[in-house]
Amino acid sequence: MAPEVLRGVVLDAKDLKMADVYSFGIIIEEITTRNWPYDNILHDRCDDEAIQGILEKLKNVQIPPFRPHVPQYQLGEQFVGEIMRLCWHELPSSRPMFDNILVLLRKVKKGRNKNIMDHVIHMMSKYSDHLEEMIEERTTELVEEKKRSEEVFCYLLPKAVSEILKSGKTVEPESFTCVTVFFSDVIGFTQIAAESTPHQVVGFLNSLYTLFDTIINKFDVYKLETIGDTYMVVSGIPIRNGIHHAGEICTMALHLLSSVLSFKIAHRPNKKVDLRIGIHSGPVVAGVVGHMMPRYCLFGETVTYASYMESSGFGQNDAVMAKT
Template sequence: IVELVKNGGKKPFRPQVERSSAPGMPHLLYIMERCLSENANHRPDTQMLMRMLRSANYGRHASIMDNMVFMLETYANNLEDLVAQRTMQLTEEKKKTDELLHRMVPPSVAEHLKCGKSVEPESFDDVTIFFSDIVGFTSLSAMSTPMQVVMLLNDLYSLFDGIISSYDVYKVETIGDAYMVASGLPIRNGNRHAGEIATMALDLLSAVSKFTIRHLPHKVLQLRIGIHSGACVAGVVGLTMPRYCLFGDTVNTASRYESTGEALRIHVSLTTITHLDELGDYKYGKRGFIEMKGIGTQTTYWLTGKSNFDKPLPRVEDVNSVLVD
């Protein structure tokens, strides 16, 4: 009978019990009819069912049916609490996993990877790329243990990571003492990319002037920065530990601007200066013509400040503590 009721169908089975076949139990027959009602509003809920059974049992509480209903209700309540607790734990773990993935690749790319979709390379017409390195890093490494070098880079780039979070930029990667950041990708931001990178560079230069090396507190750490704007292609490379990488002449040129720059200075290309002129408020000076390997002679500039940027910037004259390669 139970199996037939469970099977349902267009004409669900409902057992018919004659009242004459169950003398002395009219309450139980009534309860059964109510529970099997085709109208859900006529069916008793758990609390009402317990009261009806208790009444059918003449007020006694220790019937087998009472105990069964009570155990089922207790199990259902405990199960709801357990499911809610496990769901909360799963949500927290998913949040941690998403945060970790978003640190490795951009959020928009991460969503494609989570869905199992391939990430096609994308071309960007105009972005600005920032490169920096530590002047004299080779000499600094020679007078430090490997553990001290790791601690130094971790302290420095943790400071940088906190600063760049205030700007519309994407940290591409760090390789040794090199730090690479881009703006205008993977989310395009119109013509703001050059301004975001330029202001960020001033902010990082100001922060590093107050940075203290734990194992060499008497040494002043100094940055060499290069910035260039142009087109590039970006895409995810690899399946294990996937990397969001940038390709194109703009990347190589930005790296050249960094390597041909000087300590405490922000070396900027003409294309970036053109964007900054459109935005206004930025201060710069012409450096002159510089010969760059594989690129040729370039007209370059020094970015020196910005209107309303009140953070102290290091003086170029303070080179007595520069670590020289």
């Protein structure tokens, strides 16, 4: 590894290419001496302490730079030593490009057929170019993956809350003086689930909630969660909307009731879907719970009352029968 890589410096694609040139200079030294780098220091002491000592010397910036020692008799030709020293230059920008190294090596071996050194330099150049393309490709993939993750994060949490979490800050619990909470569930869902396969139940709920999600997007509301057949929505959170939260929730509820009149269950087309809804307005506290899978949750009696209103209320069909 080049000294700048050992130091942990963040490098761009060009600097990484020049770091490969340094590594190639070490390969030339290995081929020339037919031995390990720094063999004159290590000898038979290939232990962690000796190797760590060499690495520390490489990391330190010193004049002259710490590099392998190659005796003149092992070089064969002086020019080879010059190429090695050029590849080992302390400044990456002062190292030759692979194309230039190839030209210099061909001068050394002028008149001979293609040799192993030509092959090595060709492979290193090819690898270096491929590495640059791979880094660019991986960077693009990373950006796309980050974008997708952020989109999913925004679905799980309100945008304002997700921005705070992405910045590394903690979301403090927040009190809201008055909001409106909505609960709904499907009457007879337990019977429908008992008479259906798990895949059919999932398909039914997915179709129903996709319809609901399309409708609530037209209103100033935020969907908190779905648990089984329970659908929970709130207005006035996380962005306050004055006194409009009750109107937004009630108008949305009427649209949801209207939508299920024409909704068909795929595996039971003759079965009518009947909704039971509970709504209540009042104060709540909102906050993010959990770290692995953070959830935006509401706490307070308002949530309890809305849930009780839903569980003890009438469905559409029940209300019609009671009126009759």
